[in-house]
Amino acid sequence: MSHAHTPYYLIDENKLVKNLEIIRHVREQSGAHSVLALKCFSTWCVFDLMRQYMDGTTSSSLFEARLGHEKFGKEVHAYSVVYSAEEIDAVSQFADKLIFNSVSQLKMFHDRVRGLKVGLRVNPGISYSHYDLADPARRYSRLGVCSEQELREVAGFISGMMFHFNCENDDVENLSVALEQIGARFSTILDKMDWISLGGGIFFTKDGYPLERFCAILKNFSEKYGVQLYLEPGEAAITNSTELVTTVLDVVHNEIDIAIVDASVEAHLLDHLIYRTNPRISVPAPGNNRMMIAGRSCLAGDIFGSYELETRLKVGDEVRIADSAGYTMVKKNWFNGVPMPSIVVRRLDGTVELIRSFGFEDYAGSLS
Ligand SMILES: Cc1ncc(COP(=O)(O)O)c(C=O)c1O
Structure with missing residues (x-):
């Protein structure tokens, strides 16, 4: 892939x-x-x-x-x-x-x-x-x-x-x-x-x-x-086997710079909202740029957290949320109709396989 x-x-x-x-x-x-x-x-x-x-x-x-x-x-x-x-x-x-x-x-x-x-x-x-x-x-x-x-x-x-x-x-x-x-x-x-x-x-x-x-x-x-x-x-x-890989779609400012990514805590990492915890970010690396990273749903509290990052995030940058395997994919949902993350596996030999992607039909099919 x-x-x-x-x-x-x-x-x-x-x-x-x-x-x-x-x-x-x-x-x-x-x-x-x-x-x-x-x-x-x-x-x-x-x-x-x-x-x-x-x-x-x-x-x-x-x-x-x-x-x-x-x-x-x-x-x-x-x-x-x-x-x-x-x-x-x-x-x-x-x-x-x-x-x-x-x-x-x-x-x-x-x-x-x-x-x-x-x-x-x-x-x-x-x-x-x-x-x-x-x-x-x-x-x-x-x-x-x-x-x-x-x-x-x-x-x-x-x-x-x-x-x-x-x-x-x-x-x-x-x-x-x-x-x-x-x-x-x-x-x-x-x-x-x-x-x-x-x-x-x-x-x-x-x-x-x-x-x-x-x-x-x-x-x-x-x-x-x-x-x-x-x-x-x-x-x-x-634990520590999986990342949620996202892209920054917008950066807004309200006292602090806020990068909005193409995923959602509410829909894709729900436990962090339930338990009021913040995931670690694996990309970008830690540094001196303080930024908030937020999800794309309309929920005001759809926020991954505030982080000190190596780079100032801008539109198009990649953000990887660390340790995203447990109680995540089993709980993912179609809130706001936001796109569902695909499932990708890096196999033992290094080859990367796109296992499953989800589209409008899956969204519509989950309701009736
Ligand atoms: C009965 C039972 N077994 C196993 C588990 C798995 O726990 P964990 O993911 O913390 O290892 C749970 C989690 O709630 C559980 O209720």
């Missing part, structure tokens, strides 16, 4: 492999299997590569589970906050593990899913999250079973449990303490289980993360309770 029209998400397989090698290392050293959390990243044009390093996928819905089955293969962990009866029948066709969110759903459906490995999501009442919005242990949380009594009553119906209680947790000692607490509280039930998933949110592919300590903690837990451990990395699997 000679030149792609911006905007586009550029996934770089060599950067992806950096994370995947760590995932493989953790598997080899600790025995923990990793299943990709599709809620974070489901761009299946790179699944041929990811499949070589990961054990399968985990999902949040029937469609995600089906995507995992059809496009990734290997193990399909099917979790959903709630299932309808029709969805249970459909997902049972291809799920290896069905993870219910509540005791009532387990009781409702366990007869229908005989033959599958069945698990329950448990809310251990601890969490590591900087955001109330993403805290599964927040007050009134509906995510997972809270009552040990209820759990004990149905323990005979399940072979595993899923605890998802981390969010970008890069503190291995904090994780170690949490696992000790979980072990102490659920030991008699853990002893009866074959597998335990620790969910996602552990930032073990971050530079400098103490991997050997992490592996020892995982190995110790799985040996102590005789369980196969699973990790469900989303962000950790794809």
Whole structure:
């Protein structure tokens, strides 16, 4: 491909492999299997590569589970906050593990899913999250079973449990303490289980993360309770692999110079608005020119952020938004009808492929 029209998400397989090698290392050293959390990243044009390093996928819905089955293969962990009866029948066709969110759903459906490995999501009442919005242990949380009594009553119906209680947790000692607490509280039930998933949110592919300590903690837990451990990395699997490549379409001035690019935070990087965070800019490099970079939608707060840049941005310049893979393409939308970024992959051998571009028909087809 000679030149792609911006905007586009550029996934770089060599950067992806950096994370995947760590995932493989953790598997080899600790025995923990990793299943990709599709809620974070489901761009299946790179699944041929990811499949070589990961054990399968985990999902949040029937469609995600089906995507995992059809496009990734290997193990399909099917979790959903709630299932309808029709969805249970459909997902049972291809799920290896069905993870219910509540005791009532387990009781409702366990007869229908005989033959599958069945698990329950448990809310251990601890969490590591900087955001109330993403805290599964927040007050009134509906995510997972809270009552040990209820759990004990149905323990005979399940072979595993899923605890998802981390969010970008890069503190291995904090994780170690949490696992000790979980072990102490659920030991008699853990002893009866074959597998335990620790969910996602552990930032073990971050530079400098103490991997050997992490592996020892995982190995110790799985040996102590005789369980196969699973990790469900989303962000950790794809972090720093992707840029959103954009072009400056206008520069306006209101106290500060504001470069408006041909993409939108609201439509293409929604989580930054939801969590009120600012993405990093990978191009231009940092410098002394202070500028705001803003999106092209009509939302007043559609702003990537204010940055100190090497160059003063002008119309036609390229701006690359760093780390744009997680919770982005899965959430992109057609707000304002602004053009949807294409999906481009730089393969391991350096060739660049335009995988998919979107046009008016896709926009119109998403409505009726
Ligand atoms: C049950 C479960 N597993 C895995 C993940 C993936 O988390 P992350 O992308 O932070 O690794 C999430 C994220 O919300 C989750 O809810």
